[in-house]
Amino acid sequence: MYSDADAAALYDFLNPWDPDRRADDGFYFPLVMGAESVLDVGCGTGAMLQLARERGHRGRLVGLDPDLAALGRARRRADVEWVEGVAADVENGADFELAIMNGHAFQFLVTDDDVRTSLSAIHGALRSGGRFVFETRHPQARAWAGWDASNPDDVVDLVDESGRALRVWHEVDSVTGDVVTFHGTTAAPDGTVLRIDRASLRFLGVAELNMFLAEAGFEIEAQHGDWNREPVTASSHEIITIARRR
Structure with a gap:
């Protein structure tokens, strides 16, 4: 977790x-x-x-x-x-x-x-x-278009302050009018999902x-x-x- x-x-x-x-x-x-x-x-x-x-x-x-x-x-x-x-x-x-x-x-x-x-x-x-x-x-810039695991600019590999190797990325769930709902995934380097955070932005x-x-x-x-x-x-x-x- x-x-x-x-x-x-x-x-x-x-x-x-x-x-x-x-x-x-x-x-x-x-x-x-x-x-x-x-x-x-x-x-x-x-x-x-x-x-x-x-x-x-x-x-x-x-x-x-x-x-x-x-x-x-x-x-x-x-x-x-x-x-x-x-x-x-x-x-x-x-x-x-x-x-x-x-x-x-x-x-x-x-x-x-x-x-x-x-x-x-x-x-x-x-x-x-x-x-x-x-x-x-x-x-007009459609920032959400780049929130995708297939976009290398959105995938971050890092070692956090406690020494854990992590991979972080985002994916869009829906675009309804001017509201974009998405989730961010924090995972181990092997892809094991540790946490998913969901949010909506206007x-x-x-x-x-x-x-x-x-x-x-x-x-x-x-x-x-x-x-x-x-x-x-x-x-x-x-x-x-x-x-x-x-």
Whole structure:
């Protein structure tokens, strides 16, 4: 078996937070360091806020996530607030200057109600003029088309932090409208399956996304199609949004 704690450790191993080497992390990190209070929605194992504190952030840092195993790793650093919950649980009136939802976490908001309640809660947690920054994969790029065991770019062979040799890959189960359901497999090198994790992601287009944001009381400060802050175009793979609370 491959436990939830093992899976959280594997996530850290596969997705090291490194703003000096990764363009996406490098986009978010200066925003975090420049804000006096930050809410990380879907913080996972907390690597972003941990590094912010390590590099001298002196303000309020709060990480929110429903995954207890991930929070268990995050809580190894006690000078950040770690809260169990989802976006809709965010404290109203918390007066954050910045809220972030990175790692494509926004796409786990699958239904209209999920999106509306989450955006409303995040809006309520920000001070007037506060910013919500997040990214979602642009549906036109069809990222899910590469999630397949036959795609060598999607198959990862590694040795995890406990010394186990593993193979990890993804496969799509269904595409229904703008929702893609898939599963990820963690296996031994001989193919013995250790764990299967299933999830659904929503791929909202720009118009639909901006409609939800406006409805929640946000105005669009900027939207980019890549981490170099280029505009969203017909070939963009991302929709990176900086929204401001009105």
